[in-house]
Amino acid sequence: MEIIDVISKRFSPYEFNDKPISKQDLNTLFEAAGKAASAFNEQPWRFIYALKSDEKIFNTIWECLVEGNQKWTKDVAVLIITVVKKEFTQNGKANVTATHDLGLAVGNLSAQATAMGIHLHQMSGILHEKAISNLNIPEGYEPVTAIALGYYDGEFVEKPRKAITEITFEGKWK
Ligand SMILES: Cc1cc2nc3c(=O)[nH]c(=O)nc-3n(C[C@H](O)[C@H](O)[C@H](O)COP(=O)(O)O)c2cc1C
Numbered sequence: 001m002e003i004i005d006v007i008s009k010r011f012s013p014y015e016f017n018d019k020p021i022s023k024q025d026l027n028t029l030f031e032a033a034g035k036a037a038s039a040f041n042e043q044p045w046r047f048i049y050a051l052k053s054d055e056k057i058f059n060t061i062w063e064c065l066v067e068g069n070q071k072w073t074k075d076v077a078v079l080i081i082t083v084v085k086k087e088f089t090q091n092g093k094a095n096v097t098a099t100h101d102l103g104l105a106v107g108n109l110s111a112q113a114t115a116m117g118i119h120l121h122q123m124s125g126i127l128h129e130k131a132i133s134n135l136n137i138p139e140g141y142e143p144v145t146a147i148a149l150g151y152y153d154g155e156f157v158e159k160p161r162k163a164i165t166e167i168t169f170e171g172k173w174k
Helices: 023-034 055-062 067-073 098-115 128-134
Strands: 045-051 078-085 119-123 141-150
Touching: 023 045, 023 098, 045 055, 045 098, 055 078, 067 141, 078 098, 098 119, 098 141, 128 141
Parallel strands: none
Antiparallel strands: 045 078, 078 141, 119 141
């Protein structure tokens, strides 16, 4: 079997058209994210978002991006800051897989978005302290990435990938 389309057709554009994303579609994406597996079912992921149409709120998120990322995200349909809860609710211990679990949730969001014709571009280039203060992120939580979402008219751009032999080891590290 071939790799399914929502994986093989995904890529991260730097340009989006000006079509907005509806609140309903955005909620569908977050619902897909929330279906991910997580250690102790903690669901440590949180998403702070703004639609471009809510200019003021959008700018409070946009200001949390590093300059290089601000350049191409000014007019994207939706901006998200991802956040994790750092400790388990049930025992207060450090949740060492919180960012891993966030990644699974974003993977779900990505697959759902791709199926809906929406593209995303994730960013680690964020200003963490600014995000904490601008977005009122409470103690015990930390911002991790940003995500730009939107529709795209251009061609599919495939980035180079490591060979399977580079990323897998049968039995032990070679
Ligand atoms: C966690 C994460 C952080 C990233 N940070 C940035 C970033 O700060 N700025 C940027 O332009 N792209 C960023 N990217 C996009 C990657 O460069 C891109 O996913 C990678 O080159 C593979 O390309 P593709 O997504 O089109 O397949 C990030 C991607 C991920 C998953």
